[in-house]
Amino acid sequence: xxxxxxxxxxxxxxxxxxxxxxxxxxxxxxxxxxxxxxxxxxxxxxxxxxxxxxxxxxxxxxxxxxxxxxxxxxxxxxxxxxxxxxxxxxxxxxxxxxx
Amino acid sequence: xxxxxxxxxxxxxxxxxxxxxxxxxxxxxxxxxxxxxxxxxxxxxxxxxxxxxxxxxxxxxxxxxxxxxxxxxxxxxxxxxxxxxxxxxxxxxxxxxxxxxxxxxxxxxxxxxxxxxxxxxxxxxxxxxxxxxxxxxxxxxxxxxxxxxxxxxxxxxxxxxxxxxxxxxxxxxxxxxxxxxxxxxxxxxxxxxxxxxxxxxxxxxxxxxxxxxxxxxx
Amino acid sequence: xxxxxxxxxxxxxxxxxxxxxxxxxxxxxxxxxxxxxxxxxxxxxxxxxxxxxxxxxxxxxxxxxxxxxxxxxxxxxxxxxxxxxxxxxxxxxxxxxxxxxxxxxxxxxxxxxxxxxxxxxxxxxxxxxxxxxxxxxxxxxxxxxxxxxxxxxxxxxxxxxxxxxxxxxxxxxxxxxxxxxxxxxxxxxxxxxxxxxxxxxxxxxxxxxxxxxxxxxxxxxxxxxxxxxxxxxxxxxxxxxxxxxxxxxxxxxxxxxxxxxxxxxxxxxxxxxxxxxxxxxxxxxxxxxxxxxxxxxxxxxxxxxxxxxxxxxxxxxxxxxxxxxxxxxxxxxxxxxxxxxxxxxxxxxxxxxxxxxxxxxxxxxxxxxxxxxxxxxxxxxxxxxxxxxxxxxxxxxxxxxxxxxxxxxxxxxxxxxxxxxxxxxxxxxxxxxxxxxxxxxxxxxxxxxxxxxxxxxxxxxxxxxxxxxxxxxxxxxxxxxxxxxxxxxxxxxxxxxxxxxxxxxxxxxxxxxxxxxxxxxxxxxxxxxxxxxxxxxxxxxxxxxxxxxxxxxxxxxxxxxxxxxxxxxxxxxxxxxxxxxxxxxxxxxxxxxxxxxxxxxxxxxxxxxxxxxxxxxxxxxxxxxxxxxxxxxxxxxxxxxxxxxxxxxxxxxxxxxxxxxxxxxxxxx
Numbered sequence: 001x002x003x004x005x006x007x008x009x010x011x012x013x014x015x016x017x018x019x020x021x022x023x024x025x026x027x028x029x030x031x032x033x034x035x036x037x038x039x040x041x042x043x044x045x046x047x048x049x050x051x052x053x054x055x056x057x058x059x060x061x062x063x064x065x066x067x068x069x070x071x072x073x074x075x076x077x078x079x080x081x082x083x084x085x086x087x088x089x090x091x092x093x094x095x096x097x098x099x
Numbered sequence: 100x101x102x103x104x105x106x107x108x109x110x111x112x113x114x115x116x117x118x119x120x121x122x123x124x125x126x127x128x129x130x131x132x133x134x135x136x137x138x139x140x141x142x143x144x145x146x147x148x149x150x151x152x153x154x155x156x157x158x159x160x161x162x163x164x165x166x167x168x169x170x171x172x173x174x175x176x177x178x179x180x181x182x183x184x185x186x187x188x189x190x191x192x193x194x195x196x197x198x199x200x201x202x203x204x205x206x207x208x209x210x211x212x213x214x215x216x217x218x219x220x221x222x223x224x225x226x227x228x229x230x231x232x233x234x235x236x237x238x239x240x241x242x243x244x245x246x247x248x249x250x251x252x253x254x255x256x257x258x259x260x261x262x263x264x265x266x267x268x269x270x271x272x273x274x275x276x277x278x279x280x281x282x283x284x285x286x287x288x289x290x291x292x293x294x295x296x297x298x299x300x301x302x303x304x305x306x307x308x309x310x311x312x313x314x315x316x317x
Numbered sequence: 318x319x320x321x322x323x324x325x326x327x328x329x330x331x332x333x334x335x336x337x338x339x340x341x342x343x344x345x346x347x348x349x350x351x352x353x354x355x356x357x358x359x360x361x362x363x364x365x366x367x368x369x370x371x372x373x374x375x376x377x378x379x380x381x382x383x384x385x386x387x388x389x390x391x392x393x394x395x396x397x398x399x400x401x402x403x404x405x406x407x408x409x410x411x412x413x414x415x416x417x418x419x420x421x422x423x424x425x426x427x428x429x430x431x432x433x434x435x436x437x438x439x440x441x442x443x444x445x446x447x448x449x450x451x452x453x454x455x456x457x458x459x460x461x462x463x464x465x466x467x468x469x470x471x472x473x474x475x476x477x478x479x480x481x482x483x484x485x486x487x488x489x490x491x492x493x494x495x496x497x498x499x500x501x502x503x504x505x506x507x508x509x510x511x512x513x514x515x516x517x518x519x520x521x522x523x524x525x526x527x528x529x530x531x532x533x534x535x536x537x538x539x540x541x542x543x544x545x546x547x548x549x550x551x552x553x554x555x556x557x558x559x560x561x562x563x564x565x566x567x568x569x570x571x572x573x574x575x576x577x578x579x580x581x582x583x584x585x586x587x588x589x590x591x592x593x594x595x596x597x598x599x600x601x602x603x604x605x606x607x608x609x610x611x612x613x614x615x616x617x618x619x620x621x622x623x624x625x626x627x628x629x630x631x632x633x634x635x636x637x638x639x640x641x642x643x644x645x646x647x648x649x650x651x652x653x654x655x656x657x658x659x660x661x662x663x664x665x666x667x668x669x670x671x672x673x674x675x676x677x678x679x680x681x682x683x684x685x686x687x688x689x690x691x692x693x694x695x696x697x698x699x700x701x702x703x704x705x706x707x708x709x710x711x712x713x714x715x716x717x718x719x720x721x722x723x724x725x726x727x728x729x730x731x732x733x734x735x736x737x738x739x740x741x742x743x744x745x746x747x748x749x750x751x752x753x754x755x756x757x758x759x760x761x762x763x764x765x766x767x768x769x770x771x772x773x774x775x776x777x778x779x780x781x782x783x784x785x786x787x788x789x790x791x792x793x794x795x796x797x798x799x800x801x802x803x804x805x806x807x808x809x810x811x812x813x814x815x816x817x818x819x820x821x822x823x824x825x826x827x828x829x830x831x832x833x834x835x836x837x838x839x840x841x842x843x844x845x846x847x848x849x850x851x852x853x854x855x856x857x858x859x860x861x862x863x864x865x866x867x868x869x870x871x872x873x874x875x876x877x878x879x880x881x882x883x884x885x886x887x888x889x890x891x892x893x894x895x896x897x898x899x900x901x902x903x904x905x906x907x908x909x910x911x912x913x914x915x916x917x918x919x920x921x922x923x924x925x926x927x928x929x930x931x932x933x934x935x936x937x938x939x940x941x942x943x944x945x946x947x948x949x950x951x952x953x954x955x956x957x958x959x960x961x962x963x964x965x966x967x968x969x970x971x972x973x974x975x976x977x978x979x980x981x982x983x984x985x986x
Binding site: 005013014016025026028031042046051053062076080089 | 101102105109112113116117119120125128129132135136139142143145146147148150151154155158159162163166167170171173174176177179184185188189191192193195196197199200203204207208214215216217218219220222226227231232235236239240243244247250251253254255257258261262
């Protein structure tokens, strides 16, 4: 399969992730869709790395994974904290910066 | 053979992605993402990135997703209400998604990168090995590597802070109380918190994490 | 000390008096304010005398001095100075104005004694005298306009002196608005003069005018007609006369000073001063003369039927000024000014006496309610009679000599101008009749109630004050024509003032007896020596003939009045019955008020309403509010972006990105 298949698949996955962010209201699911987008980016990186012929893209993708992990940790920590404060877990409800 | 694997991986990835977006129960979304991640690992293998495929499975699907599972188990999945407060969002979002995909696809397919049409150059068997990645990490990309470690440290510390006990939390309030009322009640009872014995607060914080207190929709 | 020095002092004292009283009105005791005011004018009069003496020291041909204090504006061809021009004409006016003003200030000293606005009155009155002096002493058209406008303002301030009275403020506004119409004429005339002749100074203008203009060229006629507009507004000639009867709302001294002796003569002065221009535009001069004649007759007929005492005297003022306007328009310059002087004497006297009577009547001015004052107020009645005799031009009085001299001039000019003579005598007959109508109504007969009270107790007690015209209660907080206003019998300043005027009214004419002496003429004629009309001079014999006819007519009129109002008192009622339409015409003042209301007031109000409803509300408000509403609407729309919803922000983000990508795709294709 030529590289463009992978790239097109990556953009498709990215679009699905973006749509998910726009549609869903639960923070957990939004974070999941964010993961989708990150992974789509990873796929593109690795495909390009294969196209160019060196592994620099793969290293980049590894770092992206690290970043994604960190971000998930913090995001989920936030969700837990919100849940603990008995606030509704809904991004539309959590729209006032108070207190 | 390669095509078959590709389409299998692609279908899995796509199915998982659609599942994440479409499933009502967050837990099912998490599971769909796991499927997606595994499919991606297959695709990585097809692209001669063995190490990345392994890392994807071990780190991403193994650790990150487990974290998700724990949190979803704690928080619970509630069904989002059907009513959409933002006008036009439900209509525009898919449209924009489609538009985004189409534009990106056109950009890729109509681009003048001739190399995109190929499968890439011939690579040595050691392409994508941990050794090669390791060399790059410690030689060319040392600084990003160190920065990533610092980032991990920060994230760990942040997680501990976020998960720590809250000192002041208003006891005994139901979920979904509008912030004005909460604020007013706190104002009318400013000195009340400090005089309360700590054990009462602890008891209220660690209330049962069942679905009812966690339901947040007003 | 030069003439100009005295002339500047003449201007200075009233101004100082006005400012001093105006600034110190809270601390000055009332009497002090009155004393300062009167003293200021008296000093001014003394300086006027000094200026006269100084002027007489010059040769008759050299008796004109221009003097300026500083430049107002000198740029690009404009050269306007704060300059005065002193010559026999202006000194004459100065003496008349300051002389009569001194006496009226003295009169007000007593008359206005318990009025709350006493100090304000004297401040205004001094300011008025200052403005009038500025007007007559001005040496260029700009300063003339300044004085003109100040006089208009002073008149407004003094007419609406009792400003809580609705009728007074309305009258003040009416006077002011009509005066402004005149001001427009004056200013436009000044502009035209500047454009054609390049200067505003009298000397320059009058020297250049005969060189620049041909006789009856339309420009000079236009200039003169515009000047006439100003003169007629100020002097209450047709058709701008409607303000004068209403101006009687002001206190009596105001009526005496402004609306008899001084301000209303400003128009006559203007025509006399600009006689050079009028000589070049005989058409305009004729229009002026005919307007004066018309006013003379119309006012005379109205005065026959009016029942308000002060308004009757006001109409007679209008009529007499008609005579003066005729005089200066047909070339009888010194005769017209002579009549101005004598009229000032006897008209001021009449107003003063009328003031006493009205005060005794608790401000009722209806002559039908008055009678028998001859016995009740002897001094006042005597003064009233003297004034009436002079007004009716009874042989020997000052009015006799002055009025008939004008008519003799008209006859001497001959041709068309004989109309003036004939109709002038008709007017004189009317004058005699209406004057003595007033006399015979008020003075003889059984005393009315207030008069009876006066006879018995020596004082008058009045009930709650109310405006006699509308019946509304007066605002007693501020100052109102209340019962404390004095009658002459009890106040020596009033007696002195009226006495002096009475004497002057009787003997003032002796300065210009035809064939015997011609003090006024010899004094004033050098001013007019460049006028071709000066040649036209009635012979002494013609003058005496005229005087004879005039005297006869006067006596005839008095007799007629006696017949109508004393001998056969039922006759007027019968006449009114028979001539009802005519009577209505006169009583409704020839419908001028209605005409002006129809032609001017209503269209103006309609324009105002249109401007408000359509232009203001729709266009201006639409633009302004529309802009505000648009901004608010736009803000309301833009505000929706800041919804707080993260997902809508994300939507915008992705939409933006999609748009950008689209643009780049298109741009690169």
